[in-house]
Amino acid sequence: MTERTLVLLKPDAVSRGLTGEIIGRVERKAGWVITALELRTLDRDTLATHYAEHVGRPFYEGLVEFMSSGPSVVLVVEGERVIEGMRALAGPTDPIAAPPGTIRGDFGTVVRENLIHASDSEKSAERELEIFFPGRYGRD
Numbered sequence: 001m002t003e004r005t006l007v008l009l010k011p012d013a014v015s016r017g018l019t020g021e022i023i024g025r026v027e028r029k030a031g032w033v034i035t036a037l038e039l040r041t042l043d044r045d046t047l048a049t050h051y052a053e054h055v056g057r058p059f060y061e062g063l064v065e066f067m068s069s070g071p072s073v074v075l076v077v078e079g080e081r082v083i084e085g086m087r088a089l090a091g092p093t094d095p096i097a098a099p100p101g102t103i104r105g106d107f108g109t110v111v112r113e114n115l116i117h118a119s120d121s122e123k124s125a126e127r128e129l130e131i132f133f134p135g136r137y138g139r140d
Contacts, residue, residue: 001080001081002078002079002080002082003078003079003080003081003082003083003122003125004035004076004077004078004082004125004129004137005076005077005078005082005083005086005118005119005125005129006074006075006076006117006118006119006125006128006129006132007026007074007075007076007077007086007116007117007118007119008072008073008074008075008116008117008118009022009023009072009073009075009115009116010066010067010072010113010114010115010116010117011066011067011069011070011071011072011113012066012109012113012114012115013072013073013107013115013116014039014070014071014072014073015070016107018107018115019073021107022103022115022116023037023073023075025089025103026075026077026086026089029079029085029089031079031080032077032078032079032080032082032085033077033078033079034075034076034077035076035077035078036074036075036076036133036136037073037074037075037076038073038074039071039072039073039074040071040072040073040074041068041070041071041072042067042068042072043068044064044068046131046132047063047064047067047068048064049131050128050131050132051063051064051067059112062112063112066112066113074132074133076129076133076137083118083119083120083121083122083125086118086119087118087120088102089102089103089118090102090103090104090115090116090117090118091103091104091105091108092104093111093114094108094111095107095108095109095110095111095114103115103116104116
């Protein structure tokens with residue numbers, strides 16, 4: 001089943017010069033296509049909407065501060081089982097637990113600054129795409 005997902009290359013990926021490597025890994029997956037790509041410094045309003053489920057948690061303010069600290073690359077990736085596949089390619093949030101060959105396993109250093117976000121379900125992907133690309137990726 002062809003799907004669409006949001007991927008964020010976070011400020012640490014950009015500042016460490018890893019965007020080309022990460023984008024290359026996405027492009028090399030057979031059948032996956034990047035259909036949008038923008039470099040943006042994310043504002044607090046966008047991040048508050050994106051991370052709404054984390055409001056009030058101890059890590060929330062630090063997360064928003066980190067995510068607004070520099071530019072991120074915002075991508076839309078489409079392809080067969082791309083939601084599940086991008087999550088597998090990213091690897092677990094904890095870079096120590098992330099296996100070699102995953103983005104976090106190969107390049108991650110700490111849990112909070114974990115290089116990449118990928119939508120975790122079709123419902124999340126739809127919601128997140130609307131946040132970052134309003135009106136552009138409605139239901140087909």
